[in-house]
Amino acid sequence: MRSYFVKRLLLMIPTLLGISLVSFLIIHLTPGDPALLKLGDTEQRSGNQLLAAQIIDETRALYGLDQPLHVQYLRWLRRLVTFDFGESLRDHRPIIDKLRERIPVSVRLSGISLLFAYLISIPIGIRSATHPHSIGDRITTVLLFGLYSLPNFWIATMAIVYLGGGDFWRVFPVYGLASPNAAAWPWWQRLEDQLWHLVLPITCLTYYTLAVLSRYMRVGMIEIIRQDFIRTARAKGLGERIVVYRHALRNSLIPIVTLMADLLPALIGGSIVVETLFSIPGMGSLSYEAVYTRDYPLLMGIFTLSAFLTLLGILLADLLYTLVDPRIRYEKSAAA
Amino acid sequence: MKRAQRPEGYWQIVSRQFRNNRVATAGLIVVLLLFILAASADFIANDKPLVMSYRSEIYFPVLKDYAAWLGVSRWEAPFQNVSFKDFAAMNFKQGDWAQFPPVRYSPNEVSLTSVLRPPSAQHFLGTDDIGRDIASRVVHGSRVSLSVGFVAVSIYVLIGVVIGAFAGYYGGIVDIVASRAIEIMLTIPTFFLIITVVAFLPPSILNIMIVIGITNWPTVARLTRGEFLKTKSLEYVVAAQALGASDFRTIFRHILPNSMAPVFVAATFGVASAILIESTLSFLGFGVPPSKPSWGSILSNARQLLPSGWWLTVFPGLAIFLTVTSYNLVGEGLRDAADPRLKG
Numbered sequence: 001m002r003s004y005f006v007k008r009l010l011l012m013i014p015t016l017l018g019i020s021l022v023s024f025l026i027i028h029l030t031p032g033d034p035a036l037l038k039l040g041d042t043e044q045r046s047g048n049q050l051l052a053a054q055i056i057d058e059t060r061a062l063y064g065l066d067q068p069l070h071v072q073y074l075r076w077l078r079r080l081v082t083f084d085f086g087e088s089l090r091d092h093r094p095i096i097d098k099l100r101e102r103i104p105v106s107v108r109l110s111g112i113s114l115l116f117a118y119l120i121s122i123p124i125g126i127r128s129a130t131h132p133h134s135i136g137d138r139i140t141t142v143l144l145f146g147l148y149s150l151p152n153f154w155i156a157t158m159a160i161v162y163l164g165g166g167d168f169w170r171v172f173p174v175y176g177l178a179s180p181n182a183a184a185w186p187w188w189q190r191l192e193d194q195l196w197h198l199v200l201p202i203t204c205l206t207y208y209t210l211a212v213l214s215r216y217m218r219v220g221m222i223e224i225i226r227q228d229f230i231r232t233a234r235a236k237g238l239g240e241r242i243v244v245y246r247h248a249l250r251n252s253l254i255p256i257v258t259l260m261a262d263l264l265p266a267l268i269g270g271s272i273v274v275e276t277l278f279s280i281p282g283m284g285s286l287s288y289e290a291v292y293t294r295d296y297p298l299l300m301g302i303f304t305l306s307a308f309l310t311l312l313g314i315l316l317a318d319l320l321y322t323l324v325d326p327r328i329r330y331e332k333s334a335a336a
Numbered sequence: 337m338k339r340a341q342r343p344e345g346y347w348q349i350v351s352r353q354f355r356n357n358r359v360a361t362a363g364l365i366v367v368l369l370l371f372i373l374a375a376s377a378d379f380i381a382n383d384k385p386l387v388m389s390y391r392s393e394i395y396f397p398v399l400k401d402y403a404a405w406l407g408v409s410r411w412e413a414p415f416q417n418v419s420f421k422d423f424a425a426m427n428f429k430q431g432d433w434a435q436f437p438p439v440r441y442s443p444n445e446v447s448l449t450s451v452l453r454p455p456s457a458q459h460f461l462g463t464d465d466i467g468r469d470i471a472s473r474v475v476h477g478s479r480v481s482l483s484v485g486f487v488a489v490s491i492y493v494l495i496g497v498v499i500g501a502f503a504g505y506y507g508g509i510v511d512i513v514a515s516r517a518i519e520i521m522l523t524i525p526t527f528f529l530i531i532t533v534v535a536f537l538p539p540s541i542l543n544i545m546i547v548i549g550i551t552n553w554p555t556v557a558r559l560t561r562g563e564f565l566k567t568k569s570l571e572y573v574v575a576a577q578a579l580g581a582s583d584f585r586t587i588f589r590h591i592l593p594n595s596m597a598p599v600f601v602a603a604t605f606g607v608a609s610a611i612l613i614e615s616t617l618s619f620l621g622f623g624v625p626p627s628k629p630s631w632g633s634i635l636s637n638a639r640q641l642l643p644s645g646w647w648l649t650v651f652p653g654l655a656i657f658l659t660v661t662s663y664n665l666v667g668e669g670l671r672d673a674a675d676p677r678l679k680g
Binding site for chain 2: 014015018019022023026145146148149150151153154157158160161162168265269272273276277287288291292294299302303306307310311314
């Protein structure tokens with residue numbers, strides 16, 4: 001078991017190198033010069049072509065953008081090993097600091113959303129699976145299918161237009177995570193204010209995951225209920241409750257528990273659309289800003305971090321499999 | 337004498353199963369209708385008449401537009417760069433008439449006298465902040481969504497099938513390299529990658545198609561590889577090889593047609609997600625150029641206007657929802673028909 005995971009961890013190294021190379025190349029080979037972009041307004045203001053050209057050259061030298069690509073890549077890679085992602089081109093702050101202040105926001109937001117998704121989808125899935133093809137099951141299936149195809153930027157826009165501001169209702173705040181003057185309020189008022197701010201973004205983040213999880217839960221549960229050991233449990237006279245909640249539920253949780261590993265990158269990566277629309281300072285809106293301002297070091301930092309988390313998620317999924325399902329062993333497949 | 341009936345082929349069974357599924361069939365019909373809508377957008381929403389009679393001569397201005405665009409024909413002097421609606425109002429005499437399309441506005445026709453109008457008999461779905469007709473923009477927007485969905489998925493199915501087929505068929509070093517590449521691509525955050533590349537390229541539909549196409553092939557490659565691993569040692573493959581079929585022929589004539597079912601299913605769901613990606617990109621402002629109406633960009637415009645009209649958010653969103661749902665329904669139906677064991 002341990003040797004398998006050590007092997008897996010070692011195999012992550014070439015994959016990570018590949019990822020860093022791919023992301024480096026994609027970002028550097030696409031047109032759009034950050035030095036030019038950064039100084040675009042300086043040039044306009046000064047009107048002095050020569051001065052502008054000089055500033056551009058200096059900026060390029062400062063960030064190493066004048067070096068050949070492979071030198072830039074190796075330099076970046078060396079710093080990467082020490083978790084030094086470099087400095088942002090925009091405000092010269094270390095990337096790692098930027099990530100550090102944005103990650104908790106996304107983790108909190110996505111964490112709450114995940115919690116809700118699991119809390120709601122598991123009972124829905126059980127109910128649908130134990131009463132398959134009933135009217136209730138059909139209605140939830142159709143509703144979930146609908147949720148599954150709803151674009152989240154549409155839902156977020158509608159929420160902002162109809163519930164947040166404008167000429168309809170003004171029920172929920174649509175900007176940030178707290179009211180601007182909240183710092184002076186007593187704690188219960190601050191808490192209420194924060195919860196109020198979370199309602200719309202959490203809803204927009206949750207409904208899709210909810211739909212996916214419920215569908216998995218239903219299918220998994222139906223599959224389990226058809227199996228022999230459930231028939232045995234019923235045959236020996238156990239009550240339906242015990243059969244469903246003790247015997248069937250445990251086994252049908254396996255696929256959706258391991259799905260959590262798939263959701264890990266999203267947990268930290270945040271949602272580009274939802275965070276940007278609701279002006280929430282998390283990783284999603286940071287990604288959007290990085291793309292918008294062509295902040296190469298920041299982009300590469302986010303890229304590498306997300307890819308690393310995805311790899312970790314895949315590993316975690318395998319680990320979770322063995323934990324929740326003792327029938328799965330990796331020794332044999334690793335030896336083969 | 338009646339010929340002995342041939343046994344039903346695999347795809348015949350799939351098609352029969354699919355037709356038995358009423359919901360999936362409805363989804364397919366909606367998809368086909370949407371394609372017809374996109375193909376005939378100029379005949380449904382246009383500021384030029386379909387047919388008109390002027391000084392007892394018959395003209396077909398919409399068709400003429402195509403001909404002029406192809407360089408086959410050119411506009412007659414009185415009609416060059418005119419608004420046909422003004423032309424009809426000013427020059428039409430007794431006996432002249434014009435038959436306009438159901439929506440009498442072209443998607444980029446600006447009208448500052450009818451700004452932010454709610455849906456009415458003139459503007460079926462209302463107008464936006466510079467007086468463009470939403471119905472016309474939604475109809476023409478279908479072209480962007482459907483073509484991006486179709487072309488992007490075709491690109492990545494092509495790449496994925498070829499890579500997956502070679503990896504599965506040859507195994508060994510080919511498989512190792514391909515599998516590493518698949519793993520690397522699968523760990524890269526796709527949407528972030530797409531946004532980054534698209535933001536750095538000049539806005540164009542073709543760029544979006546290509547970027548979605550080259551970032552999404554790994555899933556298809558993995559599926560195809562799996563199918564090839566399953567199939568390559570089956571008797572009919574060995575028989576083909578024994579008969580001297582080349583590798584190329586064995587892969588593409590014999591194994592591939594029998595391995596396409598899961599790929600088709602994945603492709604159908606893929607079209608739905610490609611449409612979602614395109615509309616999200618346009619919504620975030622990284623997508624299609626402003627001259628092209630797209631469902632995502634109509635919505636983006638609506639978000640920037642607060643307070644804005646409900647018709648600006650509801651209709652383009654419904655269009656996306658309808659299209660994506662239909663594709664997903666077709667995908668579900670296809671999956672159930674291709675492999676009834678997977679039915680939930």
